[in-house]
Amino acid sequence: MLIRIRSKDGNFRHEFDTNADALVLLQKILENAPSADQDTVTISNQPRGGETKLTSLKGRTLKALGLNHGDLVFVQYKEKSSDPPVTETPSSSKVASSTSVNGGHRPWELVQEDPVDMYWRSRDGKIPRERDLQFCKHGPKGMCDYCMPLEPYDVAYHKEHGIKHLSYHAYLQKITPKSSGAAQYIPPLNPLDYRVKVPCPTGNHASWPSGICTSCQPSAITLQSQPFRMVDHLEIASTNVIDRFLQAWRRTGMQRFGWMIGRYEPYDKVPMGVKAVVEAIHEPPQEGELDGLTLGLPWEDEPRVRSLASKGSTPLTIVGYIFTDLDPREDDRTKNVYKRHPGSFVMSSLEAIFAAAMQAANPTRSKSSSSGKFSSRLVTAILTGTEDGAIDVSAYQVSEQATAMVEADMIEASVDPGIVRVKEEDRSVNSARYVPDVFFSFKNEYGLEVKKSAKPAFPVEYLILNVTHGFPQNPVPLFQSTQFHIENRPGLENPTVEGVLSQLSTLGAPDIQDSRHRKPGEAQKVFELAKFLSDWHLIAFLDTTQLFPPDDMNVLMQIATSTTLMSDPSQLDPLLATDGWQTLMTFTREHAPQQGSTLGSMMDEDIPQDILDQIAAEQAAASGPPSGMASGVASGAATPGIKTCPHCTFENDSTRTDCEVCGLPLS
Numbered sequence: 050m051l052i053r054i055r056s057k058d059g060n061f062r063h064e065f066d067t068n069a070d071a072l073v074l075l076q077k078i079l080e081n082a083p084s085a086d087q088d089t090v091t092i093s094n095q096p097r098g099g100e101t102k103l104t105s106l107k108g109r110t111l112k113a114l115g116l117n118h119g120d121l122v123f124v125q126y127k128e129k130s131s132d133p134p135v136t137e138t139p140s141s142s143k144v145a146s147s148t149s150v151n152g153g154h155r156p157w158e159l160v161q162e163d164p165v166d167m168y169w170r171s172r173d174g175k176i177p178r179e180r181d182l183q184f185c186k187h188g189p190k191g192m193c194d195y196c197m198p199l200e201p202y203d204v205a206y207h208k209e210h211g212i213k214h215l216s217y218h219a220y221l222q223k224i225t226p227k228s229s230g231a232a233q234y235i236p237p238l239n240p241l242d243y244r245v246k247v248p249c250p251t252g253n254h255a256s257w258p259s260g261i262c263t264s265c266q267p268s269a270i271t272l273q274s275q276p277f278r279m280v281d282h283l284e285i286a287s288t289n290v291i292d293r294f295l296q297a298w299r300r301t302g303m304q305r306f307g308w309m310i311g312r313y314e315p316y317d318k319v320p321m322g323v324k325a326v327v328e329a330i331h332e333p334p335q336e337g338e339l340d341g342l343t344l345g346l347p348w349e350d351e352p353r354v355r356s357l358a359s360k361g362s363t364p365l366t367i368v369g370y371i372f373t374d375l376d377p378r379e380d381d382r383t384k385n386v387y388k389r390h391p392g393s394f395v396m397s398s399l400e401a402i403f404a405a406a407m408q409a410a411n412p413t414r415s416k417s418s419s420s421g422k423f424s425s426r427l428v429t430a431i432l433t434g435t436e437d438g439a440i441d442v443s444a445y446q447v448s449e450q451a452t453a454m455v456e457a458d459m460i461e462a463s464v465d466p467g468i469v470r471v472k473e474e475d476r477s478v479n480s481a482r483y484v485p486d487v488f489f490s491f492k493n494e495y496g497l498e499v500k501k502s503a504k505p506a507f508p509v510e511y512l513i514l515n516v517t518h519g520f521p522q523n524p525v526p527l528f529q530s531t532q533f534h535i536e537n538r539p540g541l542e543n544p545t546v547e548g549v550l551s552q553l554s555t556l557g558a559p560d561i562q563d564s565r566h567r568k569p570g571e572a573q574k575v576f577e578l579a580k581f582l583s584d585w586h587l588i589a590f591l592d593t594t595q596l597f598p599p600d601d602m603n604v605l606m607q608i609a610t611s612t613t614l615m616s617d618p619s620q621l622d623p624l625l626a627t628d629g630w631q632t633l634m635t636f637t638r639e640h641a642p643q644q645g646s647t648l649g650s651m652m653d654e655d656i657p658q659d660i661l662d663q664i665a666a667e668q669a670a671a672s673g674p675p676s677g678m679a680s681g682v683a684s685g686a687a688t689p690g691i692k693t694c695p696h697c698t699f700e701n702d703s704t705r706t707d708c709e710v711c712g713l714p715l716s
Contacts, residue, residue, distance in 0.1 A: 050118035052111070056125070057251065057264075058082045071106035071114060078103070078124055086129035091250075093123045096268070099239040099419065100125060105155065114235060115226045125264065127252050156421035157236050160414045163426075165313040165323050169218040170416075174201035174321040201320035214514060217424075218321035220277035221417050238418040241453035243267045245483045257483060258476040267457070269486040272503060272511040275448040279413060279426045282316045282324035283369070283444040283518040286526040293531045294330045295432065295440070296706075297538055298373050303337030306344055306372040308351075310358050310365050310585060313426060325368040325428050328527045329585035332537045342372070357592050360603045361610035363527060369428030370407065375440065384438025389431070396431070396445050397466035398509045404429045404447045405455035405512070424449050428516055444516040451512035458482050463506060471504045527610045529583035532714050534707075536589060542707070544590045550633075550640040556581060559634045559641075563626065564619040575618040582624075583609040596636075601629030 054061045056078070063077045079087055091100035106114065116122070162170075175198035184195040199206050201219035206212075215223065224237045245257040246265040254260035285291055297305050307330035316322030331354055336343040351367075358365035376386040389395050396404075408425035415423040431443045454460050459482070463470045475482040487503035489511050534544035553559070556578050561571060581587070588609055592602055601624075608614060608624050624630050692703050692715045707714050 050111075050116070052116060053119070053121045054078060054081070055121060055123050056082060065111055067112040068110045071103060071109050071111060074111065074122075075103045078126075082126065084128050085126040087126075089127040091125050093125075094120075096123050101235070101419065125250050127250070157416045157418060160416050160421045162414050162416060163313055165315060166218070166415070168315055169321050169323075172321075174219060174222055175199065176201060176203065176206055176320055203320075206320070212319055214275070214281070215277040216281050216316075216319050216322045217277055217279050218323075219319075222321070225417070236415075236417050236419045238415065238423050240418060240420055240423055241449050243270065243453045243457040243459060243485065245481075258481045261483065266483065267485045269488065270450070270454075270503075271500070272450060272487065272489040272507065274511075275450070275514060278446060278514045278516065279323070279424050280313070280325050280428050280446060280516055281319045281322040283428050283430060283442070283516055284324050284326045285442070285518070285520050286311070286326055286328045287524045287531070288520055289531045290327060290330055290526075291432070291442070293535065294332075294371065295373070297332075297337075297535070297541060298375060300541060301337065302339060302377075304340070304342045304373045304375070305332065305337055306335050306342055307332045307370065308348075308354070308367050309369045309371055309428070309430065310354075311368040312363060312365050313368065323426070325426065327368060328365060329531075330371060331585070331589065332535055334537050340376070353592065354589065357589065357602070357606060360606040361527070362607045363610055363612070365527075365610070367411070368426065369430060369444075371430035371432065371442075373432045375432065375434060378438060381438065385434030385440060387434050387436050387438070389433050389443065390436070394467040394509065395443065396429070396509065396513050397462070398469040399462035399466070400429070400431075401447050401451060401469065401509050401512050402455055402460065402462055404445070405451040408447060409452045409456055425452070430518070442518050444518040446514045446516055447512050448514060454512075457484075459484050459487075467509050468506045469509050469512065470506045525612070527583075527612070528585050529580045529615060530587075531584065532581075533584045533587040533590070535586050544586070546594055546596070546636075547640060549587070549591070550637045552581065553578075553633070553637045554641045559638050561621075561625070563622040565622075572618070575621065576615065579614050579618060579621060582621075583614060585609075596633055597627075597629035601627040605629075 050065055050067055052063055052065055052074070054063065054074075054077070058081055061077075061081050063074075065073060065077075074092070075087060075090060078090060079085060088102075088104060090103045092103050093099045093101065177198050178196050180189070181195040185191075185193055187193055200222065202215055202223040207215070221237065226237070245261060245267065248256045249260070249262060249265035251262065251264045254262060257265065294305065294307055297303070309325070309327040310329040310331055311325055311327040314324055314326055316324035333348050333350065334345055355367060358367070374389070376388065378384045378386055404427075407429075408427050411425050411427045412422035413424055413426050414421065417423065425446075427446070429445045429447075431445075432440055433443060435441045458480075459472055461470050461472055471487055472482060472484060474484045487507070488500050489503050489507050490498055490500045493499045534542040534548070536544065557574050558578055561574055561578060562568070567575070582605065588602075588606055591597060591605070597605060604624050604627055608620055611620055614620050692705060705715060
């Protein structure tokens, strides 16, 4: 077969046997470029990007590399030093067999992918079809063009079912050449990079910003809709997760931000689809405002939270983030302004740039990428007003082009939320920003495709990918409770060790024994304890108290995320036997409420004096009305508009869900 070779030394053509070793190609390149350093020779199927060292392909045939008759190969290399030239043959033992120094493995060979990727790689993703009664003329075990399975990337199927984007694995099926054997595999994906290559591959000039050439500068960019998306659906495991997140906004009016803790699973509504399942929302330190919020990054607690989440019986991770953008209507405060819609914007330029930065910081591990990483599965979720004034979730990702442009410092937010600005080129030493030509295409009023320069600005929708969302019809959340105080809500919810001990005492936890020694009639107690412990926010708080050693925390996380915990209480046994639990029970007994105490485990010095005075006055009033006056409330009846806390007996306003004094849930 004929292979065309293009390098800085010119264009060349050579005849090769399809089964020839890749190093035969190297030998021909060196014949035309005797000054080239063979260890730096790279080949690619495009002018820039996707370069692979030719010496790393030793032992692979040209056919296995996907080369066909007439193909054009782009070659780059550095000039060798003035030492005597050494030309090695394909059989030379000095030729390196890998581009990596990590045990002779290439980057993608060392990748440990997510379980959902391993699931889809073990399947072909074919779309089954029933036998067509009108056109199929064969028997029940036969197959023809009318009933044979479709490829997962079939265009007609996606159009018929209204699926706008291919799933990640369907896209991989489409672009991956069919080959035999893992040894012949070449990753089909190459992450986009719009930055100037430093140093220049040619080595002929000073690095940017002092110099630049066609070999190191990025090509012009044409913005276009990304044909695939990394996540096809966002599923919230329970409505309680969203309700608890919204409580802070409902009580303060300030916007909130949270990291979504969950996992990735196969999604059957899209061929080879992937969905992100959200089990909890962890709120980092933040300052909320009426029309925005201030968030501290990097998030210092992230390593601890990620490590804790990964210890569950079903390992969890950060699958995205969520924030509120809610503004009550002036004419009806019970409804919210419908501000995000196709006529305005669905995701602002500032939010899109933030999403790109977060996705770049959380890449997806992939065996299909030459770097071992590709794009990201981090989902952006927004809680905002709907057309009828209610609250709903919107979910998005940004394209790989958006991520690459942010990494190259090429774009910035605009005053108009629907517009993205392209930055000016900067050759200063500190910034050294190179901005290539950027274009976007659209249909004009005559229905014709028109290409336009994206400078100085372009619509934000060229960077956004829609992700569907929803709640399961039959929720089966991993965490059974969402009642414990949420972290980083100072003045609103304040989790304390004393509060945990008080609740454990109320549940009778110190008296609960393992299943072998359990007393009759304790089933309900065990059930309530198991539900109380299966709370992400409780576990995350206990992890900061140092009451549990790391191994015991792992046991607690394993039990709390067990899918059969509520049906099999004996699963608590390993936790009850840990040193951490025994220590916690010791403290619980010490802080148990004393006979006649009205404050339970709370100490007087922890309660403001005005609250103590109020409690004393209420206790005095409760002892009976003064002589000659009748009580306004019948004996044993609750005061209208009052909720009495079962833990510290403080009388709260009926609109509260947790106690103003001890902070525990009101019954």
